[in-house]
Amino acid sequence: MTARSDALFLPAGQPTEARPALRLPGDLAIWWFILAELLVFGVFFVAYAFARANNVELFNAEQAALDRDAGAINTALLLASSYLVVRAVQLAEAGRSRAAAPWILGAIACGLGFVAVKLWEYAIKLGEGVSLASSTFHMFYISLTFFHFMHVLLGLVILGALWVNARSGRYGPDNMNGIETGAAYWHMVDLVWLILFPLVYVMR
Template sequence: MPQRKEAYPRPVPNPGWGPLSTLPGNPLMWVLILSEMVVFAAFFGLFAWLRIGEREVFDASRQLLDPVAGGINTLVLLTSGLFAALAVQAISAGRIRRCRQWLAGAFALGVAFCVVKVMEYADKLGAGLVPETNTFFTFYYLLTGFHFAHVLFGLGLIALVAWRISHDNVETAAAFWHMVDLIWILLYPVIYLLR
């Protein structure tokens, strides 16, 4: 049975938002995204600064992380981001059912990311590696936990958008989800790989 196509044209840019007017999705989401990027940048900067003074502690602690789990989560999250982009493409073509399918795929992979992360947290906590262990683990939990909270928020956004579907809503959720991807792409090497 062919998909029912409904008109979901790209909305007219939001007047009065200056350079944000032409960005996809709701301009207010872009304000949120930019402010969150500033917060994460501050955390990354503080992490790098503290690492200079405690290089041996940071290097030894990093060895206790599982880069494979982090790598799997990177692939899962990037694929989820691809699905979000394909959802935008589908809604732009008026393919509502296909858009919802891509959103469901993005959501499922977001949940998979959470499952891997919770298993990783359980492993570290079970080994006695808590935020108070040292500065590295304080920032490991702070940075990955803050990112995890953004993943959960993004999952809620994707679910809401799949229910209240519109071109603007899908673009807005996808923009936020791509920010979540970008943060993880920066977070993974900084926490798990760089020596």
């Protein structure tokens, strides 16, 4: 009967909320994957920080030449995108899979916005003659952001799949695994950017 009473459990914030049961949203495999990804980014961030410590002047000077507006706009786009995905997941959870689809589409639009801004930023930087080999700072700037950029692209593919499935009414309280799994990955892409932005664009 416990499983049954858990089943009666209503969304958080509603007065009938009983004792919370613990559940990992999405697939266990994606969470191991997210942990591994976080580890990769973590090592990368820490390597950046210590490389900077040995070369503070160079890092500060070249960081000042970065386009912080583009970085901040991209942060905002990722946050908005994450938020839209949350709303979509909530709709799916309420059994309204089709209503969730436009929210996912919105999230994709924000993600594409990120891609456009990033490409524009790269185009300008490359035009200035910046390359992997031009300095340690630029090596980190390009490889860190490009590694993240690849994750955004993968995340967009995943969101595309979620959108198709949501439109066909696939998701609902009984079938949350797919959408929660994809959402978790997308939030991870957002999460690492939240550290990347102050680290690479702002900290001096």
